[in-house]
Every structure is written in structure tokens, then in C-alpha cells.
Amino acid sequence: MDINRELAHRPMASDKESFKKSIREALIHIIGKDPLNATQRDWLLAVSYAVRERLIERRMYTKRLFNQEHVKRVYYLSMEYLIGRILINSLLNMGCYEACVEALADFGIQLDEISELESDAALGNGGLGRLAACILDSMATQCMPGYGYGIRYEYGMFRQGIVNGEQIEHPDNWLRYGNPWEFPRPEKIFPVHFYGHVVTHREKGQTRYYWEGAEEVIAMANDYPTPGYSSKNANNLRLWSAKATRDFNLEYFNEGDYIRAVKEKAESETISMVLYPNDATASGRELRLKQEYFFVSASIQDIIDRHEHLGYPITELPEKIAIHLNDTHPAIAVAELMRLLLDAYRLDWDTAWKVTQGVFAYTNHTLMPEALETWPVSLLERVLPRHMQIIYEINFQFLLHVRRTFPGDNDLVRRLSLIDEDGGRRVRMAHLAVVGSHKINGVAALHTQLLKETLFADFYRLWPERFVNITNGITPRLWLNQANPKLAKLISTHIGQDWCIDLGQLRRLEPLAQDREFLARFREVKRQNKVRLARLIHKTTGIQVDTNALFDVQIKRMHEYKRQLLSLLHVVHLYNRIRFAPEEPHVSRVAIFAGKAAPSYVRAKQIIRLINDVAEFINHDPAVAGRLKVVFIPNYDVSTASVIIPGADLSEQISTAGTEASGTGNMKLALNGALTIGTLDGANIEIREAVGEDNMFIFGLRTDEVSQLRAAGYTPREVYEHNAHLRLCIDMIRDGFFSPSEPQRYRDLSHHLLSVDHYMILADFASYVAVQEQVDALYRDQEAWSRKALFNTARMGYFSIDRTVRQYAEHIWDVVPECWI
Ligand code: 26Q
Numbered sequence: 001m002d003i004n005r006e007l008a009h010r011p012m013a014s015d016k017e018s019f020k021k022s023i024r025e026a027l028i029h030i031i032g033k034d035p036l037n038a039t040q041r042d043w044l045l046a047v048s049y050a051v052r053e054r055l056i057e058r059r060m061y062t063k064r065l066f067n068q069e070h071v072k073r074v075y076y077l078s079m080e081y082l083i084g085r086i087l088i089n090s091l092l093n094m095g096c097y098e099a100c101v102e103a104l105a106d107f108g109i110q111l112d113e114i115s116e117l118e119s120d121a122a123l124g125n126g127g128l129g130r131l132a133a134c135i136l137d138s139m140a141t142q143c144m145p146g147y148g149y150g151i152r153y154e155y156g157m158f159r160q161g162i163v164n165g166e167q168i169e170h171p172d173n174w175l176r177y178g179n180p181w182e183f184p185r186p187e188k189i190f191p192v193h194f195y196g197h198v199v200t201h202r203e204k205g206q207t208r209y210y211w212e213g214a215e216e217v218i219a220m221a222n223d224y225p226t227p228g229y230s231s232k233n234a235n236n237l238r239l240w241s242a243k244a245t246r247d248f249n250l251e252y253f254n255e256g257d258y259i260r261a262v263k264e265k266a267e268s269e270t271i272s273m274v275l276y277p278n279d280a281t282a283s284g285r286e287l288r289l290k291q292e293y294f295f296v297s298a299s300i301q302d303i304i305d306r307h308e309h310l311g312y313p314i315t316e317l318p319e320k321i322a323i324h325l326n327d328t329h330p331a332i333a334v335a336e337l338m339r340l341l342l343d344a345y346r347l348d349w350d351t352a353w354k355v356t357q358g359v360f361a362y363t364n365h366t367l368m369p370e371a372l373e374t375w376p377v378s379l380l381e382r383v384l385p386r387h388m389q390i391i392y393e394i395n396f397q398f399l400l401h402v403r404r405t406f407p408g409d410n411d412l413v414r415r416l417s418l419i420d421e422d423g424g425r426r427v428r429m430a431h432l433a434v435v436g437s438h439k440i441n442g443v444a445a446l447h448t449q450l451l452k453e454t455l456f457a458d459f460y461r462l463w464p465e466r467f468v469n470i471t472n473g474i475t476p477r478l479w480l481n482q483a484n485p486k487l488a489k490l491i492s493t494h495i496g497q498d499w500c501i502d503l504g505q506l507r508r509l510e511p512l513a514q515d516r517e518f519l520a521r522f523r524e525v526k527r528q529n530k531v532r533l534a535r536l537i538h539k540t541t542g543i544q545v546d547t548n549a550l551f552d553v554q555i556k557r558m559h560e561y562k563r564q565l566l567s568l569l570h571v572v573h574l575y576n577r578i579r580f581a582p583e584e585p586h587v588s589r590v591a592i593f594a595g596k597a598a599p600s601y602v603r604a605k606q607i608i609r610l611i612n613d614v615a616e617f618i619n620h621d622p623a624v625a626g627r628l629k630v631v632f633i634p635n636y637d638v639s640t641a642s643v644i645i646p647g648a649d650l651s652e653q654i655s656t657a658g659t660e661a662s663g664t665g666n667m668k669l670a671l672n673g674a675l676t677i678g679t680l681d682g683a684n685i686e687i688r689e690a691v692g693e694d695n696m697f698i699f700g701l702r703t704d705e706v707s708q709l710r711a712a713g714y715t716p717r718e719v720y721e722h723n724a725h726l727r728l729c730i731d732m733i734r735d736g737f738f739s740p741s742e743p744q745r746y747r748d749l750s751h752h753l754l755s756v757d758h759y760m761i762l763a764d765f766a767s768y769v770a771v772q773e774q775v776d777a778l779y780r781d782q783e784a785w786s787r788k789a790l791f792n793t794a795r796m797g798y799f800s801i802d803r804t805v806r807q808y809a810e811h812i813w814d815v816v817p818e819c820w821i
Contacts, residue, residue, distance in 0.1 A: 011061075012054050014096040019103035022050035035107065041177060044087070044114040047104060048180035051090050056183065058094070058234035058820070059225035065233075065820045067310065071145040072319065074813045075303055077296065077333060078150050078326035080129030080275070081136070081237065082157075083121040084478070084638025086181045092482055093141070093229040119174040120637045121181075122156035123239075125279040126557045127664050128365050130638070131443075132326055134475040134664075138805040140228030140235040141477070141501060143819035149299040151291060152182070152222045152239035155274040160596045160635040165612030169277075169599050181224055182239070188221035190301040191245065192294050198385050209343055211386045217268040218243040219298030229477045230501055232820045240298045242271035278598045279557045280371045289375060289383055296333045304340065314345050318358030322813040325362040325437070328373045328429035334360060334436030335387040338394070343386070353397070361812045362433040362440050363470075365661050367447070367455050368561065374426035377419065391418055391427055398435050405462065416458050434459050434466075439812040441470045444662035444683040446703065468811055471686055472662040473801035476503050479668045483642035486525045487672065487793070494518075503800035510794045513787050523786045526649070526673060533647030536633065536640065537592070543619060543631050549588035550779045553674065554652035555636055555644055558597040558604040561659040565753070566761045567591065567652050568611055570772055571618070571630055572729040578624045587776040590629045594636035594644065606749050608632065613738040613745075641665075646672045649785075650775060653678035654768065656759040658703040660684075667799040673789040677775060679764070683799070691795045695788040699771040700764040709763060716757035719765070726765050730754070 012018065026049035027033055033042045066073065088111075091097040101111045124130060132148065139146030158169040196214030200207055224237040244265035252261035271294050276283050303321060304314070312320050325331055334356060341352035366372070381388045395418040406412055418435065420426045434440050434456060442448030448469035452460040460467055481488045481500050491499060494512065499505040512518040530547040537545055545551075554567050571591045578586050593611050597604035615630035633640060651669035653660075653676055660682035670676055670687055677697040678684040688696050701709065720727055734750035736743025753761065778785050809815050 011057050014054060014094065014099055016099045016102045016106075019047075019050055019096070019099050020106060022053060023047050023103060023107070026050055040109075040114050041117050043104070043107070043109045044117050045178065045180055047100060047111070047114070048087055048118075051087065051094070051096075051100070052180050054094060054096070055090060055225045055227055055234055058227055058232055059223075059236060061820050062233045062235065065818060066145050069818050070310070071818050072321065072813075072815045073145045073147060073306075074139075074322045074324060074809075074815050075147050075149060075299065076132065076135060076139075076324045076326065077299055077330035078129070078132040078148065079292065079295070079329040080124030080326070081121070081132050081148065081150050081239075082124030082126070082129035082638060083133045084642070085115065085118045085120055087115050087118055088482060089137075089478060090227055093137075093227040093477065095230065119172075119177075120156075120639050121174065122172055122637055123150065123153050123275060125157060125275070125277060127662070128327060131472060131664060134473065134478075134801040135805055135808075136226050136235065136237060137229070137475045137477060138473075138801040140226050140233050141231055141475075142802060142805060143228065143231050143233045143817035144235075144805065144809060144815055145818055146235050146815075148224075148226070148235070148237035149295065149302075150237070150239050151272050151275075151295045152241040153272060153275045154241075157275055157596070157637070158277055158599070162608075162612060162632065162634045165609045165616065167597055167605050167608050171274075183223040183225070185221040185223060188302070189243070190219045190298045192217050192219050192297045194290060194293070194383055196385065198389060209386060209389070211343075215268075216245045217271060217294065218245050219294060221298075221302070238299070238302070240272065240295050242269050242294060244268040277596070278600070280366060280368055280559055280561075281598065281601070282371060282373045284375070286379060286383065289379065292329055293332050293336070293384060293387075296330045296336055299330075300333055300336050300340065314341070315347070315351065315355060317355050321359060322361065322815065323359050324808070324813070325360060325433055327363060327365050328433050331362070331373070331429040331433040331436070332384070332387060334432055335384075335390045335394070338390050339386055342390070349393070349397075353394075356436055357438050360433075360437040362437040364430065364440065364442055364447075364451055364455070367450055367661065368659065372455075373429040374420055375429065377425040377427060380427055388427075391432065394432070394435060395419060402462065412458060416462075430455070431459075438466060439468055440466050441468045441812065442661065443470065443472045444686060445469050445471060446658075446680075446685050447661040447682060450658060450703070470804060470807045470811070471683060471799075472664050472667070473799045473804035474664055474667045474671070475801045476500055476671070478642070479645065480671055484525075484529065484646035484672055486528055487522075487646065490521060490525055491793075499797075501802065503802070504797035506794050506797050508794075509790060513790050513794075516783070519783060519786050519790065522673070522790055523782065526647075526786070526789070529646040529672075530649075531647075533592075533643055536643045537631050540633055540635075541631050543615075543629065545590045545629050545631065546588060546626060549590045549627075549629070550649050550775070551590050551592060551647055552650040552652065553592045553644060553648035553669065554654075555592070555594045555633075555641065556663075556665050558595045558601070558607055560603060560607075561655055561759050563654050563656065563759055563761055563764075564593060564595070564607055564611065566654055566764065566768060567593075568607075568614060569726070569729045569761070569765060570769060571614060571628070572732060573725055573769060574628055575618050575621075575624055576725070576728055576732075578627050579621075582623065586627050587779050588627045590631065592631050592633065592644065592648075594633040594640065596636060603749065603752070606746070610733065610738070610746055610749065617738045641668070645669055645674075648672065648674040649779070649789075650674060651676045651678075653681070653684050654700070654764075655679060655681045656764075657681045657701055657706050659759070667796065670792045671796040671799065673786075673793045675775070675778075675785070675788055675792060677768075677771060687796075687799070690798050691792050695791045695795075697771045697775055699767040701760060706760060709760065714757070714760065714763065716760075716762040717754050719762040720754055723766060725769070726762065 027046035156172045161168045193214035199210045219240040222239045225234045227234045341347045418431045442451045495508045651674040653666040663682040679700040733746045739745040
């Protein structure tokens with residue numbers, strides 16, 4: 001207690017002079033470089049170490065506080081954290097950005113220059129991983145006792161190159177220059193087992209289960225302290241890396257088989273080697289299953305250890321902790337906790353099950369069937385034999401309950417079962433997650449409603465009280481304050497800085513919509529951000545764009561349901577209109593695309609290639625010069641998003657109604673004053689409610705219309721035959737207009753559109769084009785446009801991740817803030 005008080009009052013200073021001292025010391029004593037000939041990267045590392053020192057102190061005090069106050073903790077289990085660069089974010093959150101800029105300036109170093117050298121921590125695919133990162137930021141900012149658990153991938157999301165218009169994947173060797181943000185904890189290790197078999201013994205009249213003959217891999221902790229904005233708290237993100245066990249190697253060493261020992265060591269360590277780059281399709285690979293269990297097992301062991309060290313009884317887990325499952329990827333945790341409670345703590349089944357259900361909650365992120373994880377029973381039986389037994393028992397008990405509740409409904413039993421019996425027996429991980437959780441949530445109102453009506457309709461009948469909606473949000477610290485400093489400054493001069501932690505404050509900007517001078521300044525900020533974006537475009541593609549043109553932006557993973565092809569068809573349509581009516585006054589546009597395709601997703605890669613072929617053709621056609629450009633910015637990641645989003649005029653959110661669970665890019669763009677053109681899908685619906693329908697461009701089929709049309713038998717070819725404009729666009733693509741060196745290149749893609757068009761691109765084309773004409777008309781009136789843009793920024797407060805996290809805390813986790821001052 002005395003020691004605590006002693007130390008608590010002496011945190012490291014964070015003024016300019018203290019930073020100078022820390023940076024110089026780190027450069028010489030940690031990096032080992034003479035300031036006289038240090039490189040830019042040396043300075044980056046040195047300043048990162050200076051920040052790290054201050055960060056870890058905050059973490060220490062936060063940890064002490066949580067222990068002393070006996071807080072309830074929440075553990076967020078996620079296979080993905082899409083964090084991006086850490087330096088600037090930490091400085092801004094800790095409130096020492098200015099001091100650091102000035103300190104470096106005295107050494108002749110520019111912070112914004114060296115920070116560009118930092119690699120993104122890209123331990124995620126897209127929306128789900130970025131959401132996890134935003135949630136960590138918010139939990140720390142709001143002083144929630146929240147812990148992130150995940151995998152320290154050696155290689156994160158692949159880097160995307162574009163060669164001759166095609167995506168090529170490069171490994172993301174993000175740790176190459178060292179990583180000042182992590183604290184390896186070689187003493188924090190847990191064994192994780194795979195394979196082997198289960199042996200049963202009768203002991204004192206009870207059956208005991210022993211998992212024997214398993215292979216062992218060691219999980220080692222690596223800690224990433226994560227600071228809150230304006231709070232002094234720092235939470236912990238713990239990422240596990242796989243290490244070979246020492247004994248495991250020893251056997252072979254003794255036998256003299258040195259090479260085999262090294263090979264097996266390397267094999268165990270592949271578990272944490274690489275992030276699976278699939279977004280919205282389950283991979284079904286054994287290594288993926290091992291990754292999931294690896295990090296789940298280590299995390300659950302660690303969580304229970306902490307619980308015990310704090311002296312709490314095991315049956316009090318639900319009072320002291322909540323564990324959140326970020327999608328089904330960590331759902332095996334339900335069986336793992338049961339296994340430990342039954343086999344190690346020897347609780348009876350009912351007690352163990354009550355504890356388990358009291359602890360877990362599950363967020364669903366998708367309705368798309370191909371993304372739902374199922375594992376072959378045979379695979380689970382081989383890799384995790386004890387877990388498979390437990391899953392059978394959970395299923396048995398659960399189906400007993402179903403039969404009692406709805407007697408005689410065998411079809412219901414078949415639909416609800418954790419085991420899918422059709423076409424090879426498979427474990428439905430979503431069912432395991434639902435059955436093992438006391439709360440299940442969707443990520444936008446429509447999504448949750450559809451979960452209740454479709455995917456989980458039977459579960460909803462059984463347990464309506466377990467289902468809640470928690471609409472996604474984004475952190476304003478990164479997506480406004482940091483990414484768009486010019487707009488942040490303009491906002492703060494009018495309403496102060498509180499919006500950063502209370503985004504609802506932005507409403508106070510509304511009256512300024514009537515102030516023409518303010519609107520002009522708002523527009524000027526957008527123009528400067530467009531200049532910055534134009535520089536990025538030129539640097540990455542060599543294409544020059546006119547910043548007076550309308551910047552039309554579609555940035556997200558490449559997927560058919562997101563319908564990048566729909567915007568591309570519109571681009572081709574615009575191209576034709578300009579060619580055929582050059583005398584008409586057309587609004588100049590730059591269509592900007594960015595996004596990665598899963599390496600195995602052939603059609604998504606085709607679409608990237610088509611965008612680049614269309615770009616190549618249109619950008620070189622003098623007939624449309626100055627009026628239409630198309631660009632594909634390579635390697636979309638958090639850092640490029642931070643430049644693209646503030647420079648966007650128009651935000652494309654055009655997924656087929658009922659397919660995008662929420663979307664969060666839609667929120668980032670609207671917050672930064674882009675107008676949305678979108679379908680009534682995901683969070684677009686709530687965004688429309690918030691910003692007002694006059695300030696958004698809505699088009700296309702609604703969810704119910706999509707299902708009706710599908711049920712009635714959708715024939716895309718008929719749409720094509722009845723729309724001459726559309727026909728011309730598709731014909732051009734099909735017949736090689738944009739791929740003259742290989743005219744057949746897009747025949748399959750075009751035929752697929754004409755014969756299948758599962759996502760109903762053709763059905764929505766006419767309505768999309770019509771609304772795009774309204775977009776053009778509005779853009780001609782720059783003042784009217786920026787007024788609507790301002791209404792977007794001003795009314796996006798609801799979509800702060802802080803609101804999202806408060807809802808989780810209140811409705812699901814039952815945790816409360818505890819601030820270190
Ligand atoms: C599953 C099994 C094996 C390998 C990979 C995967 C896998 C990985 C990532 C499956 C799905 C994902 C990512 C899903 C995702 O990002 N979903 C998005 O989540 C966002 C946050 O809730 C929503 O806003 C988006 O609508 C949703 O698409």
C-alpha cells in the first residue's frame with residue numbers, strides 16, 4: 001500500500017525535455033546508435049521506446065488498481081486485431097503528441113516523416129478485426145477492465161501488389177525491424193495439447209477422463225499495453241506465440257536425431273505463423289482449427305490462473321469475469337472451459353455448465369452460409385478428442401431440453417443440433433457458441449432482426465431473452481481526430497475538444513450549417529484532404545487526378561456481395577454517356593477503389609483485374625480526359641484508409657440488402673463528411689435515421705424484396721434485355737473492349753452475371769444509376785453539398801464505439817469503469 005502510493009505519485013514526466021532525454025537514451029543504449037549517424041528508422045525506434053516506457057507505467061498502475069478494487073473483468077477473445085500503426089495513436093491517446101514533436105524537432109527529426117516508416121500491425125482481415133481494435137481503444141478510454149486475447153501472427157494480412165492489373169500477395173513481415181510495442185513474457189507460458197486419445201477410469205464411483213498421448217505446444221504471452229485517450233488507464237492485449245516444448249525436442253536429441261528435433265520444433269511453431277486471409281469464407285483447414293484452439297486454451301488457462309491468484313473460488317467465475325467470443329472463431333472455448341471445470345476442477349456437469357453459460361457471450365458477424373464455421377466430426381475427434389466428447393454431451397443435454405420444450409418436433413431437433421448430419425457429420429460452431437452463451441448479439445438492427453428471423457430463428461424461439469442488438473461503432477480518436485487533423489481542428493475551434501470522448505457533442509455543429517463562412521471552411525478542409533489523397537494516388541498508381549472532381553470511394557474487402565461490380569458498371573455507363581454526349585455538362589468524377597481479395601477467391605481477383613483494365617482504358621482515352629478517372633489504390637490497410645477516408649466525397653455502401661451485417665467503413669466515411677450512396681442494408685439503415693434521409697442517397701431492393709424476387713425466380717438476363725444502357729456496359733466487358741489483348745478475359749464473369757447474378761447487381765442497376773444522377777446534380781451546388789456533408793458529420797455521434805462498448809458493458813458483460821487518476 002505504501003509502496004503503491006510512493007510510486008503512484010511519480011509517473012515519468014512527459015514534457016519535451018523529458019522526452020528528449022528518453023529518446024537520446026533509447027537511441028544510444030537500446031538501439032546502440034550514435035545520434036550523429038542514426039537513420040530515420042533508428043529515430044523511429046528510439047522515440048517508440050520513449051513512449052513505451054510511459055505506456056508500461058500506466059499499465060502497471062492500472063493493473064494494481066484492478067487488483068485492489070476486485071473489479072469484474074471482461075476478456076475479449078478474437079482471432080484478429082487490425083490495429084495499424086501504434087506510435088502516433090499512443091502519443092495522441094496519452095496526450096504527449098506535441099511534446100514529442102518538439103523533442104524530435106530539436107534533433108532535426110520530423111515525427112510525421114519517421115512515423116511513416118512504422119509498419120501496420122495488420123493482425124486482421126477487415127471489419128471484424130478492426131472492430132476488435134476499436135473496442136480495445138474504447139475500453140481503455142472508458143476505464144473498463146478489459147483484456148484482449150489473440151494470436152501474435154509472425155505474418156499478418158498479406159501485402160497486396162498489383163502487377164499488370166492483377167493482385168499478387170506478398171508476405172507481411174511486420175516484425176522484421178523489431179517491435180518496440182510488445183513485451184515478451186517468456187515466463188508466462190501454458191501448455192496446449194493436440195491429438196492423442198481419451199482414457200476413462202472409474203474412481204470413487206465416478207468416471208474420470210484423461211486425455212493422453214497428446215502432442216504439446218507451448219503458448220508464450222506477448223503483451224501490448226493499450227492506452228486510453230484522455231484516461232490514464234492502459235489495458236492489456238495479450239497475443240500468444242507458439243513455441244516448441246523443451247522435452248518434446250529432447251527425445252530426439254537424445255536419439256541423436258538433431259534434424260528431426262529441429263523440424264518438429266519448426267512445425268509446432270507454425271501454429272502462430274500466419275493469419276488466414278479469408279474474409280467471409282470458412283477455410284476448414286486443420287491448421288486453422290489448431291490456431292483457434294491454441295489461443296483459446298492458453299487464454300482460458302491464463303484467465304483461470306488470474307482468477308485463482310486473486311483468491312476467488314472457481315464457481316464464482318460468472319461474478320468475476322465475462323468472456324466474449326468475437327464470432328465463432330474462439331467458440332471451442334465453451335468446450336475448453338467445460339473440460340477444465342469437469343476434468344481438472346472436478347465440478348459436476350450441471351454446475352460446470354451453469355458457470356460456463358454465465359461467463360460466455362457471442363457476437364455474430366455474418367449471415368452468409370459460406371462464412372459459418374463447421375468442422376468435420378472426424379477432424380475434431382482426431383485433433384481434440386476430449387472436446388468432441390464434451391460437445392456430444394452438451395448436444396445430448398441440449399436436445400433433451402429441446403424435446404421437452406417442443407415434444408415430437410424431430411425436424412426442429414435436427415435443425416438445432418450441434419451436429420449437422422447432412423453430407424458428412426460436422427460440428428456447427430455457431431450452435432456451440434449460442435448454446436454456451438447467456439447473450440448473443442448481432443452488430444446492427446437489421447442484422448440482429450435477420451438473425452432472429454433466419455439463422456437463429458429456432459434458438460430465438462427457445463431463448464428470446466438471450467438475443468440483443470448492439471450496433472457497431474468506430475473510435476473517433478483514430479477515425480476523426482488522428483486521420484483528419486484538419487477537420488478535428490476546425491470542429492474543436494467551434495465546440496471544444498470533448499467530442500473525442502463524447503461524440504454526441506458533434507450535434508452542436510448543426511447550427512453552423514446556416515453559416516456560409518463556416519461551410520466554406522469545412523469545404524476547404526475537404527479540399528486539402530483531397531489534395532492529400534491525390535498525392536497518395538499519384539504515389540501508388542502514377543495517376544494524376546483533379547481534386548475538383550467528385551471523389552467517389554468504395555474501399556472494403558473484395559467480395560461479390562459488396563458489389564464492387566455494380567459501381568464499376570456505373571463507371572462504364574458514365575464513360576459511355578460522356579463519349580456519346582460530350583457536349584453535355586458532365587460532373588467530373590474519380591472512382592476510387594481499394595481492397596484485398598482472399599488469395600483463393602478467384603472471382604474477387606477477376607473483379608480487381610477488371611477494375612484495373614477499365615481504369616487503364618478510361619484513364620488513357622482523351623475523349624473523357626478531365627471528366628472521368630478510375631483508380632485502384634493497392635494494399636488497402638488501416639494506414640491507407642486513414643488517408644482515403646478524409647478525402648472522400650461519396651461513400652459507396654451498396655451491398656445487396658440483407659448481406660452486410662453492419663459495415664463500419666460506412667460510419668468512418670460519413671463521420672468524415674462523405675455523403676453515402678447506399679442500399680438499406682446493415683448499419684446504413686441506422687445511419688439514415690441518424691443523419692436524415694435528405695442527407696443520404698438510398699436506392700435498390702429492400703431485404704424483403706430481395707427474398708421475394710429470389711423466390712419468384714430471378715432472371716438477370718431479362719433485366720439485361722430490357723435496359724439498353726446496362727446491355728451496352730456488359731457487352732463491352734464481355735466482348736473485350738477493356739481487355740483488347742485478350743478479348744475473352746471477362747466472358748465467364750459476364751456470363752455469370754447474366755445467368756446467375758446471385759447478388760442481384762442487374763436488378764439494382766437502374767435504380768443505382770438514377771440515384772447517381774441525383775448525386776451529380778447535388779455536387780454541382782457545392783454549398784448545398786457541403787451543408788449535407790456537415791449534417792453527416794454532426795449527426796454521427798451515435799456511431800461512436802464508446803456507445804457500443806457501454807451497451808456491451810451494461811447489457812452483456814455487467815462490468816463497470818474503474819479509473820486510475
Ligand atoms: C473463418 C474461418 C476460417 C478462416 C477465416 C474465417 C473468417 C475470418 C474473418 C471469417 C470471417 C472473417 C471476417 C468477418 C468480418 O470481418 N465480418 C464483418 O464484421 C464487421 C464487424 O462487425 C461488420 O461490420 C461487417 O458487416 C462484417 O462483414
